[in-house]
Structures are given as C-alpha cells and as structure tokens.
Amino acid sequence: MSVKYAMLGILAQKDLHGYELKSSFDEKVGEFWSLNYGQIYTTLDRLEKEDLVTYDRQAQDKRPDRKIYSITRKGRKELDEWLATPVNRVRALRDEFFVKLVFMDKDDPAPVLELIEKQKALYLKQMNRLTLQKVALKKQPKKPDTLTTELLMDAGLFHAEADIKWLTLCESKIKAAMKSK
Amino acid sequence: MIELKNASKSYKQGSREVHALRNVSLTIRKGEFLSIMGPSGSGKSTLLNLVGGLDQPSQGEIFMDGKPLHGISDDELTLIRRRRVGFIFQFFNLLPILTAVENVSLPLLLEGTPFNQIQPRAVELLNQMGLGNRVEHRPEQLSGGEMQRVAIARALVTNPAVLLADEPTGNLDSHTSEEIFMLLKTLHDKGQTIVMVTHDPRAAAYGSRIITLKDGSLSEDIAIGGQAA
Secondary structure, eight states: OHHHHHHHHHHHHOOEEHHHHHHHHHHHHTTTOOOOHHHHHHHHHHHHHTTSEEEEEEEETTEEEEEEEEEOHHHHHHHHHHHHSOOOSOOOOOOHHHHHHHTSOTTOOHHHHHHHHHHHHHHHHHHHHHHHHHHHHHHSOOOTTHHHHHHHHHHHHHHHHHHHHHHHHHHHHHHHHHHTO | OEEEEEEEEEEEETTEEEEEEEEEEEEEOTTOEEEEEOOTTSSHHHHHHHHTTSSOOSEEEEEETTEEOSSSOHHHHHHHHHHHEEEEOTTOOOOTTSOHHHHHHHHHHHTTOOHHHHHHHHHHHHHHTTOTTOTTOOGGGSOHHHHHHHHHHHHHTTOOSEEEEESTTTTSOHHHHHHHHHHHHHHHHTTOEEEEEESOHHHHTTSSEEEEEETTEEEEEEEOOSSOO
C-alpha cells in the first residue's frame, strides 16, 4: 500500500503536522494521486499504531494542540526496505477501453474502428499537452524535485505511446479479420 | 506562410496509378511547429517533399509567402529550396570527408560564397548547438546526437524560412532524441517555422500543431496552442 510509504517518505525528510503533510504530498505526487484530509489522518493513525511514526503535541493559542509527526527508527527501516524492493506487480490491465472492446459488435466493427481513431487522437492530444508542460519545466531553473517530476512525465508519455501503438495494432488486426471473412 | 490548395500528387507505378496525396488543403503559419503524423504510405513524405520544393503537385496549388511553388521551372524551384528551406534527415546526411564546420558551410559554399566569409557564422551556429568543441571533428568522430546537431546547424546556415525534418530522431535513443527536440523547441521559441514528419507519437507531441494523414488525406488536426501550457 503506497500511500503509507509516500507518507513515511515525506516524514523521513522533515517532521510535519497533518496539514503540512498533505501539502507536501500534493506537491510531490498530487499530479497523479489525490488524497483528502480524511485519508491522511486515517493513515497517520494507523502508522502510529504500528509504531512507524510518533508525534509531539504543540500548544496553540486558543486552539487545540496540534500533533507534529516524525518517523520512528522502525518506520525508517521499513521505508528503506520498501524503497529497495522492486515492484512485483505489472501495471494492471484494467482500462475502460478494454471493456468496450470486449462488448464490440463482432459482425460490424465499423463503430469500434471509429472509436479507436477518436481514442488515438485523444491520447495524442494528451501527449502533446504533457510534452509541452515538460518542455516548460525543463526551461525553468532546476528545483530539487524537477528531475522526479520530469521522469514521471516521461512515464506518462511512454504509457500513452504504448496505448497508441496498441490501438494502431488493433485497427490493423480488426481490418484484416474483416477482409478474411 | 506556406499554403496548399487542393494539392494532389499521383504517379504511375507500372500501369497502376498511385494517389500519394489527395486534395490536401493546409495552411502552415509563420512560427508554427507542425508535426505531420501518419503510418508509412499515408503520404506524409510526399507532403514534406511538396512543402520543401523537392517535388511539385500533380494537381492543385502551393504557395510560399504568396509565391507559387507549382508550375515553375525546376531551376526556379531549386533556387527557392536552396535559399528558403533547411532540411534535416533521419540519417543526418553529413559528408564524411568534411569537418563539422565544413559540413555546416556547405549550403553557402554551393551558392559560391567564399569559406572565410561563411566560417564565423558556421562556428557560431555550432556553438549554439553546444558543439563549440567539435568544430574540426569529422562525422565519424561524433555521436549520433552530435551529428544531428551538426545537421541542424547546416540546415540553419542559410537562415531558411522553414526548417523541414524527416524523422529527425528515428535513429537516436530516447534521451538523445529529447535533447534534439529541446534544441528544436528553442529554435521554435525564437520564431523558426518547423515542419516535421514522423510516425512516432512521442516525437509528434513536441509540435504546436499535429496533423494526421490517412491514405493521402488529412484526417486529424490537433492544435493546443503554440505556447507551452
């Protein structure tokens, strides 16, 4: 479960209270992953019960104390192990488009061919937008997280490219199947 | 700046008539970075050849800055191509016996300009391409990415109105390709009009506009604005 490790990773850099943790999470992985405050606090509770994080109370004027969280030695060990372990699961092939393909009319592939064309154009447009964002990022002065952001953008581009290539193959195989009928 | 009006191109292959391009109308604006996508046989190279003055349409019209590229003599077309168009290719097409600075100077040498008048500009272009320390190297002493950067400098030496690129990174790895595209984007930011054909979506995605050809006709036209989002 990676939310847990993302939060441990953030706390390994700096002690933070819940609100700051959420901001840091959004800044680092928010492009790909959205979390609400509820999820942040539930996860923190769990991490605390597992002795992976601990907290200090900080008094505030006219408001309840707030908790400053920090990672424990056990938490750091678990984070390091997780960081060093390759991901075992290949990306799940769970895409809404696959379901559409399963239910296409085998006798009349024209609509699905049309859909494939629209889908390809859409992916290409997304790649276009992401590429121009990446170009803009690379022209800005480098910040500590620039490289990671760029690498994740690359991942998005490579995945979209794979989708387009696969859709092109679908097109060609469906057309060939039509001809051989 | 380049306008095609109902341009078609067909040629005979044995007794068969091949329609490489059918009725394409397209305006390429000044300062645009246009990517032309499509599978092999879709007509994208034919379209690039027409835009670059390497070929003329069988039917229809094509204009560069208002002047026709159709119905003119081969000599006139050659002159326009030499002075107004810069080319870069998948296999770089550098002359192996010439140094980088000589390769870059070549288009102007062919025009009859003496080398000592060209050299400062050629060196400056190589500097811009980050090749200041490769000026006297021959192609065999350069990496693929460096060779393509020499080729870009060569394409720019005439100050062309349009830079045409045919699968410019087809022979380079992903990281080197990205460096080439960052260079092209920098040129684009300075106002250079660029037209590139490619079958690679990751390459096409650098364009300010992407068109897709299918069986010789225009099928998609994507523009998300010339500026980076």
